Amino acid sequence: MDTSDQWVRSRTGIAQRYVLRSGESLLEIACTASRTALERAGLSPKELDAVVVGTVSSEYGFPSFACQLQHRLGADSGAAFDVAAACSGFIYALSVADSMMRADGFERVLVVGADALSTMVDWRDRSTAVLFGDGAGAVVLVPDSGPRGVLGSLLRSAGNHWELLTVRSTGVRATLDAEARRRADDAIQMRGPELFRIAVRSMEEVTREVVTRAKLNIDDVSLIVPHQANLRIIQAVAERLGLPREKVFVNIERYGNTSAASVPIALDEALEQRLIKDNDLVLLNACGGGLTWGANLLRW
Numbered sequence: 001m002d003t004s005d006q007w008v009r010s011r012t013g014i015a016q017r018y019v020l021r022s023g024e025s026l027l028e029i030a031c032t033a034s035r036t037a038l039e040r041a042g043l044s045p046k047e048l049d050a051v052v053v054g055t056v057s058s059e060y061g062f063p064s065f066a067c068q069l070q071h072r073l074g075a076d077s078g079a080a081f082d083v084a085a086a087c088s089g090f091i092y093a094l095s096v097a098d099s100m101m102r103a104d105g106f107e108r109v110l111v112v113g114a115d116a117l118s119t120m121v122d123w124r125d126r127s128t129a130v131l132f133g134d135g136a137g138a139v140v141l142v143p144d145s146g147p148r149g150v151l152g153s154l155l156r157s158a159g160n161h162w163e164l165l166t167v168r169s170t171g172v173r174a175t176l177d178a179e180a181r182r183r184a185d186d187a188i189q190m191r192g193p194e195l196f197r198i199a200v201r202s203m204e205e206v207t208r209e210v211v212t213r214a215k216l217n218i219d220d221v222s223l224i225v226p227h228q229a230n231l232r233i234i235q236a237v238a239e240r241l242g243l244p245r246e247k248v249f250v251n252i253e254r255y256g257n258t259s260a261a262s263v264p265i266a267l268d269e270a271l272e273q274r275l276i277k278d279n280d281l282v283l284l285n286a287c288g289g290g291l292t293w294g295a296n297l298l299r300w
């Protein structure tokens, strides 16, 4: 392919990625992430009321990824469903799960972001093939009578821009073993520069709005954990928000763009690096295909 390490690093910030090999399964990765989250929450899968997965990488058209994950975990009761919002999938799923808990009495909800967009690229298309990695991350939501939790979420979409980022067929399973993975006409097609401009603007706007609605200031936020699509997008949003570098978590250099998985993977690494303390205000944001974008404001 006519590209170079230097181009990819300087234009995107990506140095390394993980992609599924033939025979490997995104469900397995999501299962591992979910088990770890459940262990940390001190819960067994059977105690879950719901499994909500942000993904556009279900193995089949249906059943949903969430139902398959529920079964693999041995949960097998409660509700399980997918939320399809591409790279904003985890932000949307977290918001939906939080609303279910507030409105419908759900108590223990597993929220997962999982995607395998490497299975959907045309490996001859340098404008997309160098960007995407595969992965999964998970959190468990439980009720808390104190100040901790999701303080607010904002979800936005602009269907009029749907053609900026598309995959016009579905189903990871059918394509993982295919020789060329995808024919060019049903692989990911992306109008990167247009998407870049909208991503910067929309992530800035939604971040400001979710913080204002909570009657807080951007300066109150301890850490932003953004979707990792492009280092230059992350830096531009941070600059517009007037945030110093140390308040913006970045790990794109090691994972590339893992779509709905990128925010929970980054959140986990931020926790491992002890960048989040109890009672910190943490903000998650993303923009992706749909177009969709959104933010969650959390009191940790």
Ligand code: UT7
Binding pocket: 002, 003, 004, 007, 008, 011, 012, 087, 126, 127, 130, 165, 191, 192, 193, 194, 195, 196, 199, 228, 229, 230, 233, 257, 259, 287, 288, 289
């Ligand atoms: O996850 C949510 C959705 N995704 C995004 O938000 C991604 C948003 N977009 C982007 O991150 C960037 O637009 C890209 C990384 C996709 C592309 O970077 P760019 O700086 O916008 O590059 P470009 O598309 O404007 O292309 C600049 C040049 C072009 O060459 P010419 O026409 O100037 O001669 C491209 O053909 O770079 C060329 N180019 C490459 N060169 C080497 C494009 N891709 C590559 C490549 N290697 N992989």
